[in-house]
Amino acid sequence: MSLSNPAVAALISSRFEPAWQNVRDAPQVTIDFGGGRILRRTLHGNIATFICAPDGVTLDIIPGLYDAGTYTTRLTDALALAAAYAKWPEEARPLLLRNHHASAAQRPVLDAATLRLLSKSRAERATENVLGDRPQQAGSPIEDRSSKTTIEIPTERALGSSQSKRRAEASAERIVVAPDGTRVNLNLLARDTAHNEAVRRPLISAILAEVGRHTPESLTRRIYRDVLDADLNDPYLGLGETLFGAYPFAR
Amino acid sequence: MRRIFAFVAATGLAVALVAPAVVAQDRGSTDRGKRIAEAPVENVLKTTGNTTILGDVQRNPTVAAGAVKWHDGLAAARAAAMKSGRPVLLFQLLGQLDQEFC
Structure with missing residues (x-):
């Protein structure tokens, strides 16, 4: 996670007033392979970073997982927006903020490199990759605690890997280990970053361009439902069809 | 011939007496084996609580929140x-940032 990156953490701690918030429990999957081999991990770990002015208004939202470099760029942009917002006349702030996001929503974010990554970003992650983040020694009591130590994966990726061609693409991993032991698959992270930049950021800008006073409280459920594909009102987070749709004995 | 008839009759009587007890025991068993179709996933999820998680997996250690x-x-x-x-940075997530499993 970018939060484990020392430069990102230093930027957040020194330039923002940071807090974290649990919006609901994360779904977990546990697979007991027998013989003491139990794999457990959380799924659908969607996140959102809200940047708010001291008056509580949401200035910007960074949706999902990002690589540290792009995340830093987005945070720096948000700082510039916050500085500008503070200088705007108070009565003009809502209109100027809406105009800022309206223009951002129309600004193309796709460059050639992003397009290349995005063409692969919908590839579902092969099951063996889900299970194989951490090599395990035979005969030892094993528990794969990979939930927070690797990038969490959406449930549909974990459940839906059926095409061998996509599997071959997704299996090309580039694992790096951060100083705190965090294992990051750079290829997956790059694809998530590209998807967030190309698809989710324009959606965020369009929402923030709407009339109204946008606070985290007023936006959270909508952002998770419409942008992050995780309906917080649904006990299955909108994944019921993925989980049960093809099950032959479903009642 | 009479012996064979007596054996068959005794076997039948034994089955008739024992079978209800076996069925009753089976109904109360949590292990329903392979004789019925697997329960739908949603039923499993509805009836399965955290108590089914075994061994060390029950532990949920605290970790550094970045x-x-x-x-x-x-x-x-x-x-x-x-x-x-300074602006507020609110990091929202599904789960607990300071727990291994959340």
């Missing part, structure tokens, strides 16, 4: 922002 110096909640961050003039 390297950021977090305020204790959004209200505290907002109060600090009013004083410092």
Whole structure:
């Protein structure tokens, strides 16, 4: 996670007033392979970073997982927006903020490199990759605690890997280990970053361009439902069809 | 011939007496084996609580919430922002940032 990156953490701690918030429990999957081999991990770990002015208004939202470099760029942009917002006349702030996001929503974010990554970003992650983040020694009591130590994966990726061609693409991993032991698959992270930049950021800008006073409280459920594909009102987070749709004995 | 008839009759009687007890025991058993179709996933999820998780998996250790110096909640961050003039950064997630499994 970018939060484990020392430069990102230093930027957040020194330039923002940071807090974290649990919006609901994360779904977990546990697979007991027998013989003491139990794999457990959380799924659908969607996140959102809200940047708010001291008056509580949401200035910007960074949706999902990002690589540290792009995340830093987005945070720096948000700082510039916050500085500008503070200088705007108070009565003009809502209109100027809406105009800022309206223009951002129309600004193309796709460059050639992003397009290349995005063409692969919908590839579902092969099951063996889900299970194989951490090599395990035979005969030892094993528990794969990979939930927070690797990038969490959406449930549909974990459940839906059926095409061998996509599997071959997704299996090309580039694992790096951060100083705190965090294992990051750079290829997956790059694809998530590209998807967030190309698809989710324009959606965020369009929402923030709407009339109204946008606070985290007023936006959270909508952002998770419409942008992050995780309906917080649904006990299955909108994944019921993925989980049960093809099950032959479903009642 | 009479012996064979007596054996068959005795076997039948034994089955008739024992079978209801076996069925009753089977109904109360949690292990329904392979004789019925697997329960739908949603039924499994509805009836399966955390208590089915075995062994060490029940532990949920606390972990460092990244390297950021977090305020204790959004209200505290907002109060600090009013004083410092810095923007609030609210990191939202599904689960607990400071727990291994959440």
